[in-house]
Amino acid sequence: MAQSFKEAINSGKFVVTSEISPPKGSNIEKMCHHIDTLKDKVDAINVTDHQSSVMRFPSIGGCLYIKERGGEPILQMTCRDRNQLALQSDLLLAYVRDIRNVLCLTGDAVVVGDHKEAADVFELDSTQLLRAIRQLESGKDLGGNDLDGAVEFYAGAIVTPEAQPIEPQLIKFEKKVEAGAEFFQTQAIYDLDNFSKFMEYARQFPVKVLAGIVLLGSARMAKYMTENVPGIFVPKDLIDELSGAPKGEALNKGIEIAGRMIAALKRDSICDGVHIMAIGREEVVPDILAVAGLSTEIEKK
Amino acid sequence: MKSITKQKSLEEIEQQLEGLGRVYIIGCGTCTTMTKTGGIEEVLDMKDRLQDMGKIVTGWTVIPIACDEMTEVSLRENNEAIQNANCILVMTCGLGVQRVGSYIDKPVIPALDTLFIGLEDSPGNFHEVCAQCGQCVLGWTAGICPITACHKHLLNGPCGGTNNGKCEVDTEKDCAWTLIYERLKEQGRLDLMRKYQPIKNSQVVPRPRITIIS
Numbered sequence: 001m002a003q004s005f006k007e008a009i010n011s012g013k014f015v016v017t018s019e020i021s022p023p024k025g026s027n028i029e030k031m032c033h034h035i036d037t038l039k040d041k042v043d044a045i046n047v048t049d050h051q052s053s054v055m056r057f058p059s060i061g062g063c064l065y066i067k068e069r070g071g072e073p074i075l076q077m078t079c080r081d082r083n084q085l086a087l088q089s090d091l092l093l094a095y096v097r098d099i100r101n102v103l104c105l106t107g108d109a110v111v112v113g114d115h116k117e118a119a120d121v122f123e124l125d126s127t128q129l130l131r132a133i134r135q136l137e138s139g140k141d142l143g144g145n146d147l148d149g150a151v152e153f154y155a156g157a158i159v160t161p162e163a164q165p166i167e168p169q170l171i172k173f174e175k176k177v178e179a180g181a182e183f184f185q186t187q188a189i190y191d192l193d194n195f196s197k198f199m200e201y202a203r204q205f206p207v208k209v210l211a212g213i214v215l216l217g218s219a220r221m222a223k224y225m226t227e228n229v230p231g232i233f234v235p236k237d238l239i240d241e242l243s244g245a246p247k248g249e250a251l252n253k254g255i256e257i258a259g260r261m262i263a264a265l266k267r268d269s270i271c272d273g274v275h276i277m278a279i280g281r282e283e284v285v286p287d288i289l290a291v292a293g294l295s296t297e298i299e300k301k
Numbered sequence: 302m303k304s305i306t307k308q309k310s311l312e313e314i315e316q317q318l319e320g321l322g323r324v325y326i327i328g329c330g331t332c333t334t335m336t337k338t339g340g341i342e343e344v345l346d347m348k349d350r351l352q353d354m355g356k357i358v359t360g361w362t363v364i365p366i367a368c369d370e371m372t373e374v375s376l377r378e379n380n381e382a383i384q385n386a387n388c389i390l391v392m393t394c395g396l397g398v399q400r401v402g403s404y405i406d407k408p409v410i411p412a413l414d415t416l417f418i419g420l421e422d423s424p425g426n427f428h429e430v431c432a433q434c435g436q437c438v439l440g441w442t443a444g445i446c447p448i449t450a451c452h453k454h455l456l457n458g459p460c461g462g463t464n465n466g467k468c469e470v471d472t473e474k475d476c477a478w479t480l481i482y483e484r485l486k487e488q489g490r491l492d493l494m495r496k497y498q499p500i501k502n503s504q505v506v507p508r509p510r511i512t513i514i515s
């Protein structure tokens with residue numbers, strides 16, 4: 001049997017996770033194709049939870065398909081759409097179906113998504129969700145009632161190492177650690193010097209950190225993200241490198257940049273692994289790993 | 302304290318008034334006068350609009366404080382014109398509409414949408430600062446309310462969407478948690494931000510919320 005994500009990360013190996021986005025609708029063909037592409041190449045696959053507040057097939061559903069197809073899922077769970085009762089019951093379902101990794105997120109605002117008039121919940125935040133998991137593990141629910149059968153999860157959270165200002169973000173990071181986060185996947189990072197500084201700080205805490213790698217498909221995308229996505233800064237030399245690529249070669253350049261960064265992170269043991277977000281281009285994740293020199297190692301899992 | 306309101310579209314008002322040809326209009330001399338949604342001027346304007354719709358306006362009044370119990374007296378004084386109408390179109394906040402409705406045996410129709418209870422920062426500029434959540438946390442948050450000022454009403458610090466001090470939902474809007482952080486830092490009380498805030502009690506006073514002061 002394949003190693004669990006927790007076992008892989010605790011074995012000291014440089015782990016790789018990636019993510020898939022469930023379909024808008026009932027056609028799961030593409031999602032299953034992405035699962036099959038990734039399941040033997042990475043240590044675990046995140047499934048997004050109505051990412052950007054766009055209604056989709058559920059995250060837990062995607063995780064069930066990953067299990068079915070022999071992969072290791074990471075259930076992304078946001079606090080946007082569910083109150084205490086709903087979050088806890090989904091965790092019970094996840095546990096009994098062997099979905100043991102949970103990434104706790106606050107979630108995007110409803111108004112940025114495609115159901116702009118929907119109610120938002122946010123009864124819990126990411127820190128409180130982490131604590132809720134730890135409480136369920138103790139055999140009690142959030143109402144203080146006994147559970148007939150407890151749960152056990154490997155719980156994680158996210159952090160944005162390039163946020164401005166950084167201190168409030170770090171305070172939240174520490175609160176998440178205290179709340180029981182065992183691993184972190186970061187927002188996309190591009191400046192390895194900055195990230196190394198963040199890691200010097202993060203190393204004080206007993207948590208594993210996976211650097212977020214977002215594949216850059218073009219110079220335009222890189223500029224757009226820098227200008228519009230909170231906490232993402234693509235340095236000018238990378239943007240220049242992308243715009244300097246011959247016509248039709250920008251994506252290959254992006255793959256090369258991502259692979260190169262991953263190789264450097266591993267070579268210098270800067271962090272414990274990487275989380276690759278290919279955003280719709282999941283089929284090139286194996287190419288990124290090949291450039292990083294990681295493909296064979298992970299296939300042996 | 303001001304109830305902040307916004308006039309409904311004339312289309313919606315007309316839909317609510319379907320089959321009700323004779324209308325009495327009530328405004329309020331307090332909040333909706335201040336916000337220019339239910340003062341004398343707006344009531345008179347509404348009268349013209351209703352007449353354009355083919356309605357008969359049997360009368361109108363602007364009650365000093367429509368949510369106050371003195372409203373009953375004003376209504377009695379205007380009883381004749383009210384009795385002549387099929388319904389009352391109320392240009393007050395939801396409190397006033399319900400107060401009026403409790404004294405009159407005719408349909409009360411709101412002309413306004415009640416948005417929030419707000420503070421006036423500068424003339425005409427209102428903003429929500431308290432959502433009456435029932436469990437005030439201002440003591441931990443440097444006097445800035447995360448329930449109202451943070452779009453996601455978060456209690457344990459900023460979400461990942463905060464960007465250079467602005468909120469993920471609107472680049473013009475300040476991120477509440479950046480403001481709280483800055484003020485706590487200034488006060489040398491950042492430890493308060495490090496303190497875990499548990500899940501809020503959503504049922505401090507279950508709805509409908511009632512309290513009796515003895």
Ligand code: SF4
Binds near residue numbers: 435436437449
């Ligand atoms: S925390 Fe905010 S909403 Fe709640 S009572 Fe205090 S000011 Fe009002």
Ligand code: SF4
Binds near residue numbers: 470477
């Ligand atoms: S950006 Fe700031 S104000 Fe906006 S939802 Fe996040 S924490 Fe709240």
